[in-house]
Amino acid sequence: MLRDFFNQRLYIQLSPQRVKVRDPRSGREVDEVPxxxxxxxxxxxxxxxxxxxxxxxxxxxxxxxxxxPFAHPRSLVSDFTLADQVLKAFARRVVGGGMRFVPNPIVIVHPLGEHAGGLTQVEIRALRELALGLGASGAKVWQGPPLTDKQLLSGELPGTGSVLDA
Incomplete structure (x- = not known):
């Protein structure tokens, strides 16, 4: 369906040890050290x-x-410029050059691990800005359990987590 073509998603799970970028439609992913x-x-x-x-x-x-750029004792993003470069490189590997025209996806960023006191408004905004820097048409920061491909594609996120606002 044409509607599905324009309903692209990218799911990014972030931690200082690993970053996973996944296209839930194709199943292509990159899961590497950041x-x-x-x-x-x-x-x-x-x-x-x-x-x-x-x-x-x-x-x-x-x-x-x-x-x-994701290793800092007090913040999830220690160097915004380098974090941007890492995410762009990983997203390029996932999306690839297979199609000449790819619509701008909605990117869901999922910071993993425990964050003492929760994520700050500044961190949430930085994560959203990193997602938008990938060319996203929209960006959400998700806090909760890992999301399945079905949840990502339908947009129906579980009630056991929440979308964070900056």
Missing amino acids: EIAVQRPPTGKASVLAVGSQARSATAQAGATLHN
Whole structure:
């Protein structure tokens, strides 16, 4: 159906140890460490060498450093710019270049783990902004149990969790 074509979804589960980006319709997913290797030359613009499991080995190059933009003791996002780069790279792997025209999806971001005192309004907004930076037509931050593909596609989220507002 045409309506289903325009009803695209991406589901992102975030933790400092793993990031999973999943397309519930196709079942394609990336589930990797959220690491990024960056090379900062003395002059010029910094460049991304590798993201995910390849990032660690890419740091063998001169001037390269390894970062995890989701690892911070007090906040889920420690470096917004690098987090944006990691999520874009993972989303590209999931969506791929198979179709010339892909409608902008609705992205559901699901921060995993316990967050002492809950997520702050600033963290919720940062997660929404990261999702919108992927080209999303809409973004939701979900707190609760992991969502199934059926729940994601129908938009019927369980009552045992909630969508967080910034």
